[in-house]
Amino acid sequence: MATRLTLVGQGEKAQRVHDLVKAPANTPESRRRQASWDASRPATVYTTPEMLPDGTPCSAATVILRTKGCHWWWSSGCTFCGYFNDTRDDVTEADLQAQWDWSAAKLNGFADVQMVKVYTSGSLLEDREIPVGFQERVLRECAERGLHLIVESRTEQLTQEKLAWATTINPDFTVAIGLEAYDDEVLRFHVNKGFSVRSYDRAVANLKEAGLRVKAYLMFKPPFMS
C-alpha cells in the first residue's frame, strides 16, 4: 500500500525522515537483490589511472567490499544514500578476508598498482561495521607492500585514539570523508548527515595531528535545495 505523506499541522502523525529515507531499501526487490549477493566476493574490483599524494601519476586499484554497510544507515541514513544496494546484513570477518584474498588474486597481488582504495559502503575504521582484525590486515598489508591506501570514513570514528592505533600499523594513508557541504543547515535538513561541521573540523584536526592526508567529498545541489 502506498504511504500517504502528511504535513505537520494536518492533525495526523507526520512521516519521519528516517522512514522516507529507508523506503527504497525495504522494497521486496531491494531485499531480494541484497540476499542474492555472494558474501565471499567483493562488490567490484577495478583499476584506474590516479595520482599519488605527491602528484606522481600512478595506477590505482579500487576494491569495493561487500559489507554490512554503514552504522548511520542502520539507525537513520543520509537522504541520498544508495549504498545499501551493495550490502548484505550477514557479512562475516571470514567473508571479508575471502573478499580481500580474491581481490589481491584478481590484481596479481597488487603488484601492478601503487595505490589501493578500499571502500566499504560505510567506514573502514568503524568497529561496529568492520571487524578490527580485518581493518588491521588492510592497513598492514598496504603498508608492507608500499601501496598508498585510501579509505572512506564518517567523522565520529576519527578519534585521536583510533588514529593513534591505525598509524602504528600504517603511518601514511588517506582518509576521504563524505562531507557533502560545509554548512550545518544543509547537513541537518537536506542531507540528514548525522554529523556537524564541528565534528568534521575535529576529525580533520585529528587526522592532521596523526600525519594523515584528508580528502572531502562535496555534493553539488544537495536534495531539497530547489
Ligand code: SF4
Ligand atoms: S554516511 Fe555514507 S554510507 Fe552512511 S548513510 Fe550517509 S551516504 Fe550512506
